Amino acid sequence: NEIKRTRLLIQINEKSEPIQNNQVFWTAFKSSVHPDTDKIIPILFRPPGRLPFVIVSSVQHQARHSFFWQFVFHTYTTAFTLVNGNGTPKAEGYSLQQKQIFLGLGAISYSACIGALPLAFANRYTLKSSLMQLFVKKLLPAPLLGLMSAFTVAMVRSPEFDSGIEVMDRNGKVIGVSKKAGEKAVMETALSRAVLFGTTFFLPEVLMYFVQRARFVKNPRALGPVRMFVIMSVLAGMLPVSFSMFPQCGEIKRADLEPEILTSTEETEFFYNRGI
16 A cells, blocks of 8 residues: 555656656565566565575485475475566466466476485495585585576576566556567576575585684584574575666666567667566
């Protein structure tokens, strides 16, 4: 209701410049309301809702349990992607939702298998070198998780490649549907997701290695809480970094759009909802 009142005040204020209206509009909508569907985003699928799943997935599990926790993590991030992605691709009936669910299940299963490989490999083959153990058990899982997180985004939001997404001028008027804008939106979101989770899991492992090596924490039982604190600190710092890599209200130049959707306007800059 507060957002609706703000929008109404903006629309009746003739002194406001169009670009200011657009900025306030997107700032208000991108926090808790989906900018394409106007639906309230559930609290669980807003950015702070990721914290419990990141913490659970960060705990070192046995190899036979690793697949399960990887599956849980990627299931949540896939649902987060579906809720927060661009909502303008259209399809007849339920074909679009069915396709996204099918692609999502495949991406989740594949990502969970790849993510569990390092622990399964370390469990099957005894690694005598401490450096190899550090690489396989501590350092390798983080880049894999970042890569698989980007992969799930690209798979689940692949209909935006095929159907395209709506692009608008600076006044918010929809001028057409662009596949190139959809590709740009998905690639930017996938990259930001890879940076977020890759760094969140990689940096704490490096820091904890030096903490243990320098023996800053002398009680072994205290290493677990210290590790959780480091992960939460890195995640808290990486969330704004990840979201600010690319603006949620993405921008695309006229030269980068399909010629057939430019016949009705002379604008040189266009905007779209990138999603998060």
